[in-house]
Amino acid sequence: MRRVVITGLGILAPNGIGKEPFWDACKRGVSGAGPVTHFDASEMISRVACQVDGFDPRAAGLDDYESTALDRHVQFALAAAAEAVEDAGLDTTRIDGDRAGVFVGSTNSAPTTFEGVWEELTNKGAESLVGKPLPPEFYFGILSNAAGSSVAVRYGFHGPTSLISDACSSGVDAAEQAYQAIVEGHCDLAFAGGTDASVTPMGLACYCTLGAVTKRNDDPTGASRPFDRDRDGFVLGEGCAMFLLEELEHAKARGARIYAEILGVATNLNAYHMTALPADGGPLAAVMQAAMRMAGVTPDDVDYLNAHGTSTPVNDRSETAAARLAYGDAAYNIAVNSTKCMIGHTQGAASAHQLVVLCMTMRDQIVHPTINYENPDPDCDLDYVPNAAREMPVRIAMANASGFGGINSSIVVHGWHEGAPR
Amino acid sequence: MTGSNGRRVVATGLGVVTPIGVGREAFWEGALAGRSGVGRPTLVDHPDLPVKVVGEVKGFDAAEHLTKKVAVRTDRNTHFSFAACTEALADANLDPKEEDPSRVGLVMASNYGGLSYFLDNLVDLHQRGPSFVSAYMAIAWIPSAPVGQLSIRHGIHGYAKTIVNDAAGGTDAIGTAYRAIRRGDADVIIAGGFEAAMAEAAMAGLAAFEEICRDADDPATAFRPFNRERSGIVIGEGGGVVILEELERAQARGAQIYGEIAGFAQSSDARSLKEFDPAGTHYARAMTQAMEQAGLAPADVGYMNADGRGTEPGDRAEARALELAFGERLAGLPVSAPKSMVGNTLSGAGAIDLAFALLALRNGVLPPTINLSDQDPECRLDLVTGGPREAAIDAALVGSRGTSGVNAVLAVRKVA
Numbered sequence: 001m002r003r004v005v006i007t008g009l010g011i012l013a014p015n016g017i018g019k020e021p022f023w024d025a026c027k028r029g030v031s032g033a034g035p036v037t038h039f040d041a042s043e044m045i046s047r048v049a050c051q052v053d054g055f056d057p058r059a060a061g062l063d064d065y066e067s068t069a070l071d072r073h074v075q076f077a078l079a080a081a082a083e084a085v086e087d088a089g090l091d092t093t094r095i096d097g098d099r100a101g102v103f104v105g106s107t108n109s110a111p112t113t114f115e116g117v118w119e120e121l122t123n124k125g126a127e128s129l130v131g132k133p134l135p136p137e138f139y140f141g142i143l144s145n146a147a148g149s150s151v152a153v154r155y156g157f158h159g160p161t162s163l164i165s166d167a168c169s170s171g172v173d174a175a176e177q178a179y180q181a182i183v184e185g186h187c188d189l190a191f192a193g194g195t196d197a198s199v200t201p202m203g204l205a206c207y208c209t210l211g212a213v214t215k216r217n218d219d220p221t222g223a224s225r226p227f228d229r230d231r232d233g234f235v236l237g238e239g240c241a242m243f244l245l246e247e248l249e250h251a252k253a254r255g256a257r258i259y260a261e262i263l264g265v266a267t268n269l270n271a272y273h274m275t276a277l278p279a280d281g282g283p284l285a286a287v288m289q290a291a292m293r294m295a296g297v298t299p300d301d302v303d304y305l306n307a308h309g310t311s312t313p314v315n316d317r318s319e320t321a322a323a324r325l326a327y328g329d330a331a332y333n334i335a336v337n338s339t340k341c342m343i344g345h346t347q348g349a350a351s352a353h354q355l356v357v358l359c360m361t362m363r364d365q366i367v368h369p370t371i372n373y374e375n376p377d378p379d380c381d382l383d384y385v386p387n388a389a390r391e392m393p394v395r396i397a398m399a400n401a402s403g404f405g406g407i408n409s410s411i412v413v414h415g416w417h418e419g420a421p422r
Numbered sequence: 423m424t425g426s427n428g429r430r431v432v433a434t435g436l437g438v439v440t441p442i443g444v445g446r447e448a449f450w451e452g453a454l455a456g457r458s459g460v461g462r463p464t465l466v467d468h469p470d471l472p473v474k475v476v477g478e479v480k481g482f483d484a485a486e487h488l489t490k491k492v493a494v495r496t497d498r499n500t501h502f503s504f505a506a507c508t509e510a511l512a513d514a515n516l517d518p519k520e521e522d523p524s525r526v527g528l529v530m531a532s533n534y535g536g537l538s539y540f541l542d543n544l545v546d547l548h549q550r551g552p553s554f555v556s557a558y559m560a561i562a563w564i565p566s567a568p569v570g571q572l573s574i575r576h577g578i579h580g581y582a583k584t585i586v587n588d589a590a591g592g593t594d595a596i597g598t599a600y601r602a603i604r605r606g607d608a609d610v611i612i613a614g615g616f617e618a619a620m621a622e623a624a625m626a627g628l629a630a631f632e633e634i635c636r637d638a639d640d641p642a643t644a645f646r647p648f649n650r651e652r653s654g655i656v657i658g659e660g661g662g663v664v665i666l667e668e669l670e671r672a673q674a675r676g677a678q679i680y681g682e683i684a685g686f687a688q689s690s691d692a693r694s695l696k697e698f699d700p701a702g703t704h705y706a707r708a709m710t711q712a713m714e715q716a717g718l719a720p721a722d723v724g725y726m727n728a729d730g731r732g733t734e735p736g737d738r739a740e741a742r743a744l745e746l747a748f749g750e751r752l753a754g755l756p757v758s759a760p761k762s763m764v765g766n767t768l769s770g771a772g773a774i775d776l777a778f779a780l781l782a783l784r785n786g787v788l789p790p791t792i793n794l795s796d797q798d799p800e801c802r803l804d805l806v807t808g809g810p811r812e813a814a815i816d817a818a819l820v821g822s823r824g825t826s827g828v829n830a831v832l833a834v835r836k837v838a
Binding site for chain 1: 468470471472495523524527528532533534535540543544545547548549551552553555556557559560561563564565566567569570571573574576577578579580581582583584585586587588591594598601605607622623625626627628629630631687688689690691692693694695696704707824825826827828
């Protein structure tokens with residue numbers, strides 16, 4: 001059985017661009033939330049977002065074409081991929097490109113480019129787009145699979161390249177595709193990750209009318225408060241995380257530093273409702289158990305769970321129930337946090353961001369806090385690592401994701417200390 | 423390759439929604455007649471529409487396939503998926519609600535999700551205000567809407583994915599499902615893909631893509647893959663699903679079997695977002711790998727369902743890839759691009775092309791390439807044209823390519 005390890009990380013998050021700034025902010029409990037500035041949100045009921053501010057595509061090494069023609073979410077993917085390659089110490093000219101793949105998750109692909117051009121040329125919908133002079137590269141700017149393909153083009157990766165759009169589970173599901181492609185021998189290494197840049201008028205408005213986002217507009221950094229009694233919805237975020245996944249022997253042969261091994265990853269469907277969740281968390285519990293079964297671990301082995309933890313009333317309650325169901329009594333011995341308290345809900349990037357957190361947690365043996373946890377909710381009764389980071393041994397860690405449409409994913413990873421065997 | 427546990431995967435049901443027919447019987451009848459589903463746009467009413475040649479699904483009434491409640495919360499792409507899914511399940515004589523729901527999955531492809539829903543709401547957002555955006559906008563827009571809605575409709579709790587990979591996406595989705603069953607993550611998966619991009623602003627956007635056919639005197643003959651004179655890609659809408667099932671359980675319940683999905687491979691030209699590798703090297707590698715996985719030599723393959731891009735560089739790159747993958751066998755290999763009848767339905771294309779191939783396998787008749795009056799001499803292929811061709815075949819390949827140079831190939835064969 002071929003084994004799959006994570007050897008490189010790249011990240012753009014609302015509270016930090018780059019692996020170390022992001023992780024440092026997480027440990028210190030720094031929120032990336034603020035008032036929406038990407039557009040005028042004054043008429044929206046939610047005017048708070050977690051934006052990636054200060055992203056400069058050229059400074060991130062993108063060329064003229066990439067910096068001007070491609071959508072923001074693709075630029076994020078290219079920038080994060082570059083960091084992951086450097087972090088992995090991988091010379092991409094010395095690998096077999098035919099054996100290298102790219103799997104990227106994204107919920108909405110390219111609304112930044114489309115909405116921006118559309119708004120400008122149609123005078124905000126007053127006129128038709130027909131007959132308007134579209135920018136010459138418009139079609140490639142809105143190409144929905146460009147995130148994966150652009151990375152493949154940049155690095156000459158000729159193996160499988162695909163984009164996965166499983167709403168909020170996209171990042172972990174892209175990792176699942178990469179994991180399986182490596183295990184089954186279709187490639188030896190692959191980029192995997194997630195990216196979304198949909199802090200756009202429609203990106204936010206659709207969640208406003210759905211009632212899924214926070215109305216705590218006067219307190220942006222306190223707005224995302226997973227598991228707190230007074231949580232009132234998620235904070236829309238954007239960003240990207242990319243990893244290099246490698247077959248273990250491939251990584252060893254080049255002396256790569258290994259963050260973690262992926263032991264198990266599974267997805268399933270609620271088949272319940274497009275946005276609401278079953279109160280008992282049954283399907284999410286089932287997918288957590290499936291991932292543990294695949295990993296060959298029991299709840300007693302699990303040290304840490306990075307929860308989906310969106311800060312919506314229903315998710316955090318349902319997810320807590322799922323954790324109790326999946327872990328049994330062990331649930332109360334497992335440290336649980338949510339990174340969304342600091343970076344908001346970064347959509348297709350969310351579970352990729354969570355995977356970066358798992359790697360850094362296991363590297364440093366520090367669990368980041370769940371900030372804004374002030375008033376316990378009796379329905380959310382786990383150890384959420386409230387408000388202060390915790391040093392603790394983390395050997396086996398998990399991350400959960402639940403997406404609109406009722407898709408759940410869960411992943412189990414094992415820290416890699418001095419080549420600790422499975 | 424590892425991970426099969428000896429499990430094999432077969433197709434036991436088909437459902438299609440295409441410009442040449444809604445439902446597999448009308449579809450196959452249209453294919454045998456060499457009918458073109460391409461015409462003038464009727465779903466979008468604008469005098470200066472820049473794309474005047476499209477493959478629309480005609481006479482599709484969502485009310486026949488969805489409850490009114492679900493229909494208003496979903497876009498046309500999801501409507502298509504409901505129709506095809508119901509048809510395919512009936513064809514397979516399978517009700518997911520009578521199965522172990524955790525062992526049944528859904529893998530679908532979609533590029534643009536609920537595009538019309540998005541565009542209509544975008545106007546409302548900016549012209550009337552945020553409160554006029556539909557509460558269902560978020561769930562109608564996302565590419566994973568069909569998977570979510572179908573899971574609720576049919577009580578499906580198992581493996582799930584939504585793949586976005588331009589016109590290779592449907593083939594990727596079916597290949598992904600095939601691998602999931604093979605390694606044991608599911609026993610049954612409904613797999614396929616859909617696209618519904620017939621909207622005014624979408625047509626304006628597509629017109630910015632230079633490979634697109636914008637106009638032609640006779641729309642029905644506009645899409646001409648492998649012909650010397652071409653007018654580019656004709657965009658179509660629709661899609662389909664295939665019910666994939668683990669072989670032994672399909673046999674145990676006496677299911678009809680169209681054929682075995684025996685191999686799947688992906689590759690990327692990784693050259694630029696705009697061009698295919700003219701040498702066809704990477705596409706050829708995917709073909710070879712799919713054949714190897716299926717245990718097929720080039721001589722065993724009786725039919726190639728080609729991608730049929732309909733552009734000079736695209737068709738020639740495909741011909742080069744076929745030369746590399748099939749060598750001397752290519753001279754005697756029947757090839758066709760039945761896409762010439764339906765248009766390029768993007769995420770719908772993989773499932774429609776697989777339906778063509780499976781029906782060819784079952785019926786011993788190969789669907790034609792239409793509009794081929796003067797074959798491009800650079801494409802030295804034995805193209806099935808001038809009507810369908812009778813040929814008893816045991817195995818076929820389905821090749822798909824997407825913009826940005828992504829390739830996906832499925833190998834299918836009769837169950838021995």
